[in-house]
Amino acid sequence: MTPADEPWWKTAVLYQIYPRSFADSDADGVGDIPGIIDHLDYLAWLGVDGIWLSPVTVSPNADWGYDVSDFCAIAPEFGTMDDFDRLVGEAGNRGIRVLMDIVPNHTSEEHPWFVDSRSSRTSDHRDWYVWADGKEDGALPNNWVSSFGGPGWTLDETTGQYYFHNHLQEQPDLNWWNEDVRATFDDIFRFWSDRGVAGFRIDVANVIIKDAELRDNPPATEDDDFETQMFGQRSVYNANRPEVHEVIRRWRRLADDYDEPRLLIGETPVPVDKLAEFYGNGSDELGLAFNFNFISAPFRAPEMRAIVEETEAALPPGAWPAWTGSNHDMFRFPTRWAEDDPAKVRLALLMLLSLRGTPVLYEGDEIGMANVTLTQEDLRDPLGVRFYPYYEGRDAGRTPMQWSDGAGGGFTDADRPWLPLGDLAAVNVQAQRDDPGSLLTLCRDLIGFRRSHPAFSAGESASLLTPENAWAWTRGDRHVVALNISSEELVVSTPAGTVRICTDRGRDLEFVPGDLKLAPFEGLILEHP
Ligand code: NOJ
Numbered sequence: 001m002t003p004a005d006e007p008w009w010k011t012a013v014l015y016q017i018y019p020r021s022f023a024d025s026d027a028d029g030v031g032d033i034p035g036i037i038d039h040l041d042y043l044a045w046l047g048v049d050g051i052w053l054s055p056v057t058v059s060p061n062a063d064w065g066y067d068v069s070d071f072c073a074i075a076p077e078f079g080t081m082d083d084f085d086r087l088v089g090e091a092g093n094r095g096i097r098v099l100m101d102i103v104p105n106h107t108s109e110e111h112p113w114f115v116d117s118r119s120s121r122t123s124d125h126r127d128w129y130v131w132a133d134g135k136e137d138g139a140l141p142n143n144w145v146s147s148f149g150g151p152g153w154t155l156d157e158t159t160g161q162y163y164f165h166n167h168l169q170e171q172p173d174l175n176w177w178n179e180d181v182r183a184t185f186d187d188i189f190r191f192w193s194d195r196g197v198a199g200f201r202i203d204v205a206n207v208i209i210k211d212a213e214l215r216d217n218p219p220a221t222e223d224d225d226f227e228t229q230m231f232g233q234r235s236v237y238n239a240n241r242p243e244v245h246e247v248i249r250r251w252r253r254l255a256d257d258y259d260e261p262r263l264l265i266g267e268t269p270v271p272v273d274k275l276a277e278f279y280g281n282g283s284d285e286l287g288l289a290f291n292f293n294f295i296s297a298p299f300r301a302p303e304m305r306a307i308v309e310e311t312e313a314a315l316p317p318g319a320w321p322a323w324t325g326s327n328h329d330m331f332r333f334p335t336r337w338a339e340d341d342p343a344k345v346r347l348a349l350l351m352l353l354s355l356r357g358t359p360v361l362y363e364g365d366e367i368g369m370a371n372v373t374l375t376q377e378d379l380r381d382p383l384g385v386r387f388y389p390y391y392e393g394r395d396a397g398r399t400p401m402q403w404s405d406g407a408g409g410g411f412t413d414a415d416r417p418w419l420p421l422g423d424l425a426a427v428n429v430q431a432q433r434d435d436p437g438s439l440l441t442l443c444r445d446l447i448g449f450r451r452s453h454p455a456f457s458a459g460e461s462a463s464l465l466t467p468e469n470a471w472a473w474t475r476g477d478r479h480v481v482a483l484n485i486s487s488e489e490l491v492v493s494t495p496a497g498t499v500r501i502c503t504d505r506g507r508d509l510e511f512v513p514g515d516l517k518l519a520p521f522e523g524l525i526l527e528h529p
Contacts, residue, residue: 008097009199009263009287010320011457012049013353013447014360018328019056019078020064020418021400021411022363029414031400033079033087040087042429044094046366046440047447051091052099052201052265054328056084060110062170063382065101066203067108071188088196097198099263104185105208106171114172118156118163128181129172130164130210143216144238145231148383152238166207166238168382176209176247189254189262199255199263202248205278205286206270209244211237240270248278248285255287263287265322265360272310282318288358290322295330299337299348301471301485308355309463321357325349326365331397335371342368343521346442346503347483350523353446354481355473356461363401366443367432371396372422380419395419404430437505445501449525453479456525466492470518480526484518492516497528 023035033056043051055065056078065075074084088098107114117125132141134155141162144152146169153162154169163172174181189200217233228234248264255262264285268278269292278289291311297303311321325333325348333352338344345368352359363369374395376388384393400417403410405424411417432438450457459476466472469486472494480497484490492515499510502524512526 006458007261007263007287009050009358011450011454012358013047013450014050014052014099014265014322014358015043015046015048016052016054016324016327016360016362018054018363018398020054021398023401023403024408024412024414024417027413028077029412029417030077031411032077033074033083037083037087037090040090040094040096043091043096046444047451048096048361050097050099050198050263052360053101055101055103060108060170062108062168064380066103067106067110067168067171068103069108069110069112071102072191085195092196098196099199099201099265100192100197101203102185102188102192102200103203104174104176105204106165106167106173109170109172117172118159121159121161127178128175130175130214131159131161132164132214133161142214142237143233144214145233147231147235149387164210164238166204173210174208176244177212182247182250186250186254189251193255193258193262197262198260199265199287201265201267202251202286203267204239204269205248205266205289206244206268206274207239208247209241210239211241240274245277245280245285249280252280252284252286266290268292272307272314275311276314276316276319279316279319282316288320288322288360290324290327290360292330295324295327295333299344299485301466301469301483304351304485305463305471312356312461321355322360323352323355323357324360324362325352326362326397327360328362328398329394331394332362332369332371333365334368340370341521342439343503346439347485347521347523349439349443350446350481350501350503350525351471351483353443353450354456354475354525356459356475361443362397366440367402367427367429368439369399369402369422369427372399372420374399374420378420402428404428442501442503442505449501455479464492464494466490475525478527478529480528481523482516482518482526483523484521487520489520490518492518494526495528497526500525500527 020031022031023039024031025034057068058070058073058075059065059067074081091098113125116123117129140153146152148167155162165171215237220228265288266286268289278286294307297307334345337348379385381393381395399419400411405428409421409424432440455476456479461473464472467490470484470490470492472482472492480494482492494516496513499507
């Protein structure tokens with residue numbers, strides 16, 4: 001296939017916007033849709049092809065938008081449906097597509113469906129959620145725990161049954177065995193797709209179906225990963241059911257019904273072999289699946305390389321990986337991978353934008369925004385509020401976009417944004433925008449290079465032999481990407497060629513006769529004849 005035949009998102013760079021923290025147009029301390037519209041020119045200048053918005057639908061915000069109480073309306077703090085339509089139109093005028101976040105696993109407890117469901121055992125929506133009786137001895141229906149801590153079951157006093165929630169008790173899980181639930185989500189997909197939305201990021205795509213018999217999860221063993229051991233059980237029955245694939249295939253059929261098929265990106269925090277299954281036969285399930293094994297890997301060549309190679313080997317024919325370093329749950333890669341060391345941040349960004357696959361940047365990645373240290377009073381994430389000081393929650397990676405070093409960081413005119421601002425003097429868009437040596441310029445140049453070299457962005461890739469702490473791969477027939485993820489100088493054997501973009505911009509256009517010397521934490525793209 002030539003790149004022209006490929007779906008738009010294969011050669012795209014996607015960009016996640018966390019709307020609450022992107023740009024505040026009305027000085028209430030909270031970002032909003034008009035604020036996003038105001039910055040579309042910036043996103044077009046940067047070169048992104050699509051933006052994924054974390055939820056902008058109505059929510060009481062127990063989990064900041066991931067507890068939806070109306071799937072087809074815009075939350076007033078973010079604007080109106082007219083604002084949303086304007087965003088899709090204005091983004092489209094700049095060649096930028098808009099992706100929604102959809103949360104099919106659960107709703108808010110305030111959603112009218114749940115209000116009705118809990119009103120009586122015979123209500124119309126009773127079966128839309130996962131209800132069960134307690135055991136005769138008064139014990140919970142089974143041993144399932146919530147991934148947000150504590151039991152997964154909450155007793156509803158009125159009807160005397162328990163409802164299940166994989167997250168907060170304010171987020172009751174929907175019952176995806178119910179055909180009306182499935183049909184209603186078809187309508188939700190169409191509602192947004194018909195408004196011009198180019199696709200969806202599907203929240204906890206691996207979780208939505210629960211075991212029909214509500215069987216107990218098996219206990220964790222010493223061989224399990226840290227998280228499984230912490231929860232004391234393997235999530236075999238409350239999530240990760242094989243039947244989920246049937247639902248995803250249904251969505252894919254809906255998505256493919258459009259002249260420009262809608263993109264489905266799954267939040268799929270599962271091991272690599274399971275991740276591959278979410279691509280189905282390569283064209284009948286997800287288009288892209290987030291790879292949490294990669295996000296969570298240490299920034300070292302052997303580990304990173306192993307995960308990428310394992311992923312590539314596991315994917316079905318035609319499937320295309322997605323690579324991301326940060327998001328609103330997993331914190332910021334400049335801190336997590338790069339320990340806020342500018343050379344490592346540059347190297348990690350070059351890696352993300354050069355692997356075979358679609359890179360998904362998180363707002364602020366392009367300027368190297370770091371995790372922000374917060375006090376207990378600052379915390380807004382329900383997990384931080386609940387578990388501090390054992391766990392501070394996810395707010396450190398959710399602080400507002402740093403547009404400038406002025407008051408409010410260019411994010412807000414309010415006296416106080418909803419979360420504190422990071423170190424504006426150290427990192428902001430305005431200071432980096434016209435600086436040829438900045439991370440932002442590097443990021444923009446890398447995106448521009450992808451765009452002007454479809455064979456680079458869409459081309460195949462193969463690993464090259466390197467010293468242990470280096471990592472190099474081909475892109476298409478004429479490019480090699482080489483990284484030195486160590487503090488020692490290393491030599492990588494490459495074909496002779498010209499450096500197109502190096503993390504040390506002083507090396508751009510250097511001719512490399514063969515053995516490529518890489519300084520500590522240096523990386524580059526080499527073009528050869
Ligand atoms: C994943 C979302 O990214 C996260 O922010 C949220 O808390 C959970 N799913 C529950 O919806």
